[in-house]
Amino acid sequence: MMAADSGATILEDKEDAPKIPERKKTKFDVVIIGAGPSGYTAGIYCSRAGYDTLILSGILPGGQLVNTTEVENYPGFEKAIMGPDLMIEMRRQTERMGTTIVDDECVDVDFRNNPFKILTSSEEYEGRAVIIATGANPRKLGLEGEQTFAGKGVSYCATCDGPFFRNLELIVVGGGDSAIEEATFLTKFATKIHLVHRRNELRASKVMQERAFRNEKIKFLWESEVIDIKGDQKMQQAVIRNIKTNEETVLDVGGLFVAIGHEPNTRLFKNQIDMDNEGYIILKNKTHTNIEGVFAAGDVHDRSYRQAVTAAGFGCMAAIDVDKYLTEKS
Ligand code: NAP
Numbered sequence: 001m002m003a004a005d006s007g008a009t010i011l012e013d014k015e016d017a018p019k020i021p022e023r024k025k026t027k028f029d030v031v032i033i034g035a036g037p038s039g040y041t042a043g044i045y046c047s048r049a050g051y052d053t054l055i056l057s058g059i060l061p062g063g064q065l066v067n068t069t070e071v072e073n074y075p076g077f078e079k080a081i082m083g084p085d086l087m088i089e090m091r092r093q094t095e096r097m098g099t100t101i102v103d104d105e106c107v108d109v110d111f112r113n114n115p116f117k118i119l120t121s122s123e124e125y126e127g128r129a130v131i132i133a134t135g136a137n138p139r140k141l142g143l144e145g146e147q148t149f150a151g152k153g154v155s156y157c158a159t160c161d162g163p164f165f166r167n168l169e170l171i172v173v174g175g176g177d178s179a180i181e182e183a184t185f186l187t188k189f190a191t192k193i194h195l196v197h198r199r200n201e202l203r204a205s206k207v208m209q210e211r212a213f214r215n216e217k218i219k220f221l222w223e224s225e226v227i228d229i230k231g232d233q234k235m236q237q238a239v240i241r242n243i244k245t246n247e248e249t250v251l252d253v254g255g256l257f258v259a260i261g262h263e264p265n266t267r268l269f270k271n272q273i274d275m276d277n278e279g280y281i282i283l284k285n286k287t288h289t290n291i292e293g294v295f296a297a298g299d300v301h302d303r304s305y306r307q308a309v310t311a312a313g314f315g316c317m318a319a320i321d322v323d324k325y326l327t328e329k330s
Pocket of ligand 1: 071072073140261
């Protein structure tokens with residue numbers, strides 16, 4: 001029990017209390033935030049140019065390709081390579097070049113002064129140059145049921161979750177390459193796929209469209225949108241509305257895959273880095289952002305191409321720009 005003259009005791013307690021450890025400072029020439037194709041490629045180039053380079057990979061390294069099945073359009077692989085395998089190869093190559101890779105999440109940045117500060121929950125890193133390669137995240141439909149049934153029927157990753165949906169009817173929403181790729185992949189497990197798209201033509205590349213049109217398991221619901229997701233413990237139904245006629249249809253389905261694009265992962269840099277109204281980083285010149293010494297590469301600024309190979313290309317460009325910047329500075 002605490003003594004009556006407890007002031008001294010409290011003070012002693014405070015002195016004895018374990019101190020919150022100060023963040024360990026770790027200095028690098030270049031800090032790359034993000035470990036997709038752009039981040040890894042930037043790491044390879046920066047390390048090869050002799051810079052002490054750190055990649056902060058986040059908690060799910062590998063970027064969007066980790067959620068992709070076969071990649072047929074990344075040069076160097078005569079036969080298709082699985083997305084996750086490609087990212088493992090890239091990581092190994094980057095590490096072999098001497099890049100330090102830390103699987104931790106960046107929680108804050110301070111770009112006001114150089115060296116820049118890049119913080120995780122336990123560490124403070126410093127970089128003379130920074131490359132932002134944080135990529136983009138899947139876009140949500142914005143329905144209440146989407147949250148209620150997330151992980152209980154609603155998914156954003158066919159590759160990750162497809163095998164859990166065997167012998168069920170499923171919905172895929174979207175009309176781009178992702179939606180078509182996911183729908184095609186899911187036909188391995190599902191009895192039928194309803195592809196719900198808001199327009200009457202697909203955005204996906206012709207070759208992928210044709211593959212999907214030939215697949216008898218995929219049924220297209222044109223000019224339609226999902227307006228509600230229903231169920232009990234798991235999702236059981238989705239309500240589809242025809243945009244032109246307003247007619248509503250209830251589909252009994254065991255799962256719904258949302259594949260409607262992505263949002264750039266730039267929240268951390270708000271108020272420090274110039275962005276457009278959708279949060280894509282604006283490049284001022286080549287890969288330079290508005291802050292001298294801070295560069296951006298990949299889907300975080302690129303809304304046009306968004307391919308693994310273009311992201312890798314941007315990573316290379318950012319690293320070359322970093323080299324020029326650091327050389328001129330020293
Ligand atoms: P995307 O090309 O932006 O397509 C998004 C699709 O979702 C569009 O059809 C869009 O409709 C629809 N959409 C957007 N917001 C919606 C909403 N709120 N409600 C309903 N529908 C909505 O995105 P992506 O398919 O994820 O592809 C991104 C990039 O990666 C593309 O450049 C693509 O070529 C590439 N990619 C390539 C491969 C491959 O080559 N293997 C695989 C996947 C992705 P609208 O068409 O009406 O705009």
